[in-house]
Amino acid sequence: MPTNQQRREAAKRKLERQQERRVQRSQRRKQVAVITAVVVVVGVVGVVFAGVSFLGGGGPAPSDAKAPPSSPAAAPTPLNIPTQIAPPPKRPQAFPATVNCAYPSDGKPPARPARPPSTNGVSAQGTVPATLATSAGQIDLTLDKALAPCTVNSFVSLAKQGYFDNTQCHRLTTSPGLQVLQCGDPTGSGSGGPGYQFADEVFPELTYGRGYLAMANGGPDTNGSQFFMIYGGAEALSPNYTVFGTIGPAGLGVLDTIARAGHDGSMDPNPGGGKPNKDVTITKATAR
Structure with a gap:
């Protein structure tokens, strides 16, 4: 116990x-x-x-796109690039033989020093041959004064000043309704310009097709230095973008090669497209 x-x-x-x-x-x-x-x-x-x-917020207008800093996966190679070259556009009502143009300041510092072109007695007749020598190949252009005299006047002036030299084409789109390569901004961001702007030279009957050279803009009458080259379809565009020339068959072949390499998707879904996977640097722009 x-x-x-x-x-x-x-x-x-x-x-x-x-x-x-x-x-x-x-x-x-x-x-x-x-x-x-x-x-x-x-x-x-x-x-x-x-x-x-x-x-995320909405992106800027298709013509004034700013690429984000990152680069998503590459977009798929375009499967259908039209081969038929569109006939050159014509204005329903011709300009007089000469016109006066205006190139007021856009209130922004220029992406690269540039002088505004002459404004009085600008010819609205004839064409100007131009060439973009690029890292991807030579792109031949024909600038049409009868279509857009003030636009041609500005492009020729900038080319002669070397404004486009050693600049990158910053945006490629490959969707069936919008197949273009956009260039003309020395900053490569899609927001740069020459420090001046000028009015649109459009008309309601204007449509877009393979082989057209047109101005990019950020709204009505905000043209500067950025332009785009249509290598395929462009049915998505309303007639708000000044067409001022055409692209030759050899130049379109260069653009087709660039397009088939695709883009990095950095501007999808809005405004669409991205930086070309194949580097496109304009080494020299000439206009005679």
Whole structure:
């Protein structure tokens, strides 16, 4: 039979074990609470991060696009580039033999130093041969004064000043309704210009097709130095972009090669397209 002393010691040990188990249960409850709080915080942070990552504003107009700093996966190679060259456009009503042009400041610093061209007595007759020597090949152009005398006047002036030399064509689109290569911004960002702007020379009947050379813009009468070359379809365009020339067959062959290499998708989905996968640097622009 256990003695009273032994019974007291046994009871004491039992009490100590009970207290130890209560302490362990309390510690486990605290650990669970901490882990739960961490999980909740991580979840909230994840939701907030996801919201920030996927929220985005609308992009600028198709003609004045700014490429984001990152470059997503390359876009698929275009499968259908029309081969039929569109007939050169003609104005329904001709300009007089000479016109006066205006090239006011656009309120922005020029992307590269440039002087505005002459404004009075600008010829609206005849054509001007021009060439873009690029890292991808030579692109031959014919500038049409009868279509857009003030635009041709500006392009020729900038070319003679070397404004386009050693500049990158920053945007390529390959969707069936808009197949163009955009150039003319020395910054390569899609936001640069010569520091001046001028009026559109468009008409309601204007449509676009393979082989056209047209001005990019950021809205009505905001033409500057950026232009685009249509190598395929352009049904998505409304008649708001001044056509001022055409691209020769050899130049279109160069553009087709550039287009088939695709783009990096950095401007998808809005305004569309991205930087060409095949480098296109205008090494020298000439207009005679």
